[in-house]
Amino acid sequence: MSGRNPAPRRSYGGRSAEERRAERRGRLLAAGLELFGTRGYAATSIERLCATASVSTRNFYEEFSGREELLLALHRDINERAADALATAYAEAAGADLPARVERAVRAFVTVTARDPRWARIAFVEVIGVSAGLEQHRLHWRARWEDTLVELAAEAAARDEAVDRDYRLTMIAIIGAVNNLVHHWSARGQDIPLDDITAELTALICSALGRQAPEDT
Structure with missing residues (x-):
């Protein structure tokens, strides 16, 4: 040397x-x-x-490598930030009742994904139908959100705040509702207050987690 x-x-x-x-x-x-x-x-x-x-x-x-990889990077970024924000908000509300926990989590998600309509469009519109590879990436994140909501439901059931049942199909439906509602907000020029979006999604999730049959007497 x-x-x-x-x-x-x-x-x-x-x-x-x-x-x-x-x-x-x-x-x-x-x-x-x-x-x-x-x-x-x-x-x-x-x-x-x-x-x-x-x-x-x-x-x-x-x-x-091309436009697609740039779009994927943006989509991954918005989902990672939303996931971190939701997890933090939900953990901070651990001692609260179900509606308060859900509201905090929903508000965190909506604030990250919908506060800027450009992010909302990328997260819920532009990423769809681009390619098989990007669709696989999108479905991977959809499955992660599904698991997050199923875990939320399982915790509610463990606290006797919800019926103990399989909520996976319910959560898939809720994810569709979330995506469409945020997209609707973005496409309409954000003329609906985000507080209203948060309240509607909170009510939807809490209703889905509510007891499906009367209590035994």
Whole structure:
């Protein structure tokens, strides 16, 4: 070995190559959010994404294999943030009754996914029907949400707040209702207060978890 020190990593304007690449990726994600969330995925070209992000096409392909991978990254991001927010809110309300726990969880989910209509469009509209690979990704997240709601129902049953039964089909139906209601809100120009959306979804879930038959006397 020569014993020479390795050459320092080159930097430009005080930023390393890794920092500049992370910044470019961030600009591409922001451009994807804006264009996919307003114009739509099908109407957005890689050239327009690059122009909006002020990056070259070469830089784009250093980060993403194509538009689909960028859309997938955005969809994964919104779902991960929503899942974290819901779990945190539900845990913080652990000592409350069922309606309060559900309301906190629903509010956290709606705040993350629906506060910005661009995210709502990406989460519930643009991701559908793009490709078999992206559909598999979407269904993976749908199954995770299904499991989350089934666990919520099981906890309610353990607390004697709900009938102890299999709620999986019920939760699949509720997921469809959530997706459609948030999409409806987004498509109508957000003319319905998010508090109303939260209240409606909370009532729907609590009703589904309510006792299905009168108490034994």
